[in-house]
Amino acid sequence: MELLSGGDMLVRALQDEGVDLIFGYPGGSALHIYDAIFRQKSIKHLLVRHEQGATHSADGYARATGKTGVVLVTSGPGATNAITGIATAYMDSIPMVVISGQVPSDKIGEDAFQETDMVGCSRPIVKHSFLVKNAEEIPEIVKKAFYIASTGRPGPVVIDVPKDITNPVDRFPYQYPDKLRMRSYTPAGKGHTGQIRKAVALLLSAKRPVIYAGGGVVQGDAADLLTELAQRLNYPVTNTLMGLGAYPGTDKRFLGMLGMHGTFEANTAMHHADVIFAVGARFDDRVTNTPSKFCPGAKVIHIDVDPASISKTITADVPIVGTVQSVLTEMLEMLKASKEMPDQSAIVDWWRQIDDWRERHGLYTAPRYRTDGDMIMPQEVISAVHQITKGDAYVTSDVGQHQMFAAQYYLFDKPRRWINSGGLGTMGFGLPAALGVKAAYPDAEVVCVTGEGSIQMCIQELSTATQYNLPVKILCLNNQALGMVKQWQEMQYEGRLSNSVYEDSLPDFIKLAEAYGHLGMKIEHRDELHGKLEEAFAIKDRTVFIDVYVDPAEHVYPMQVMPTGSMRDMWLSKTERT
Amino acid sequence: MRRIISVLMENEPGALSRVVGLFSQRGYNIESLTVAPTEDATLSRLTLTTIGDDHKIEKITKNLNKLIDVVKLVDLTEGSHIERELLLVKVRATGAQRDEVKRSVDIFRGQIVDVTSNMYTVQVSGTSEKLDAFLQALGEHTIMEVVRSGVSGIARGEKILSI
């Protein structure tokens, strides 16, 4: 057997795992590993400018490709800088392996230079973690880490590696295990056939069904199956923020997003539904509004690979633990074999009702924002970009109003195209995530929709884009405020804008982009919007920072009435309530 | 309702902190906790008592099961089971008190395991309820120090928790 040092073993194990890209940042405790990376060819390492950027880039890479994102950081500040990105991946169930250097084993616990208890710090925000005790364990730990991160409900796994373990002198026999046995970890696979049969019967008996699909359908690669099932039954579909793209956004059966900023038609249909078919969605509080008022007349079917997601906030009448892929496959087989059909006249009536809701307040039957003045409306910027990119771009986002406008107006027809931080809501996610996507798909159009607030949280990654020539579009919906915060202050605090505005301190983003070697473009007037956007998107080989001055007074609507409303209680504009 | 949850988990460093962390992270409370290796040195057995309604307990068991180190678990209170806790208590025992304390110890089938001229150290085992009753019977004025082991439990009959 081959003899390798711990550092070489680690890198070799990553190679054997099929890793081709790592995002990271070096430092003392990780230097043996960095040297091992230097001495090989097959894995490319992208040097970010902040460890948070590394985690978000790996996260964007994972969301776009379905592969596990890999991060390498040093101990202490390197590790703690990665925490926000690990938490972001954890909340959205994204497969990620984070390797952190650690001080030498014999120094652990002595408050050594750059020592932090990474396993302890990250414990509540990882699926699992390992502290390597001997170099011989490395192959098996790496194998386990990738297996745990990518199976079941995916999530981040930390491997903390003390420096002495990777030293170049001591060598050990290396063999990558081809099989794993883990008696304490058996992720769910197939669902219970009896439960699936019950679900099919309940679905077929529905008179007012809604399919409520989430991030599990995207992550579980089941968008095609879900689409086939919905079209076969002719049932309406709504997606969570994480599920956008799980069902084609431009199909007539799509009701739009549901939840806090969901469409009137999606939220109202949910409220009146008699059967809700939840697929890979977790009844988040930004969806259900007040749980006790949630969809009073509905029976709930819930597919989830994680039993802890089922009946957590909303009780499921037909719970099914399994992967969306296998359960939907089995359901489709049963539906095809069944002679029963849905009650056609009930479904026709239901659609008539939904179309009526769409006519009244739907987001896509008429513009629900001002279309006269000279001010650019954020919604129309997204629609224009949708048109120019033919709805086929990878769109990453930061957090705030711009994120909601992107979710509402960029109608995603494919899964893995919409990449945003939903569960943690991490400002700063958008740009590094976009670079991760671009690194995976160099020929793809990648757009980061951001705000002038969020972009400043990871702006340093503009330099990473320069170094590795990762040309992306940065579309900044510049409303000169922490818009989402300001909206809440205007709605709930009588307009007292406590610390949500910057008093003329914003940088000149055009000059800033240019300083990093990119192009900048400012769009201030409505009549130049389309022309300039076309111009910007025609540029393929440079990163372009498009700074669009949008109406600072605009709010995101609909917005559910909180904290005591039901799903259908919404503000539809500043003055109109359901 | 009070529940006794018994967990078999990998005898790995960090496993215990993951279990304890889960409880604080998700706002569940732990009344007592005991842990020790089993006859199979690669496994530990952890017993904890907590209080909650069915929904809460379901969440607790689901989330415990999600921990990678947890191999198997059972809510012992769901079936008939044996529950034991060990109590060590130092009580003041001078003059007439010495006989009085000894009588209480006998009634509760405890043992005096150490003696000084002023003090008895008493050992009692049984359900937590019985230990509470014993402490009550002693009366507060005589109690100098109390140590309780936390609850251990095992199912009655042929049911076993193993892999």
Ligand SMILES: Cc1cc2nc3c(=O)[nH]c(=O)nc-3n(C[C@H](O)[C@H](O)[C@H](O)COP(=O)(O)OP(=O)(O)OC[C@H]3O[C@@H](n4cnc5c(N)ncnc54)[C@H](O)[C@@H]3O)c2cc1C
């Ligand atoms: C400013 C802001 C506003 C927001 N507003 C909204 C809003 O209006 N509407 C909205 O929906 N969200 C909104 N969110 C996001 C919200 O916080 C949640 O992140 C989101 O609703 C969760 O989506 P999900 O239910 O699809 O679950 P995810 O977090 O995507 O979880 C996926 C679920 O699927 C399961 N799963 C994963 N893989 C599989 C598989 N292979 N098979 C089966 N199951 C699987 C997982 O166990 C999990 O339970 C907002 C966030 C922010 C930051």
Ligand SMILES: Cc1ncc(C[n+]2csc(CCOP(=O)(O)OP(=O)(O)O)c2C)c(N)n1
């Ligand atoms: C790291 C972080 N800090 C604070 C918040 C709270 N927050 C949510 S949206 C928002 C404002 C975002 O401003 P901007 O990026 O300009 O977007 P806009 O809402 O104006 O479109 C803030 C501060 C957050 N989500 N993330």
Ligand SMILES: [Mg+2]
């Ligand atoms: Mg803003």
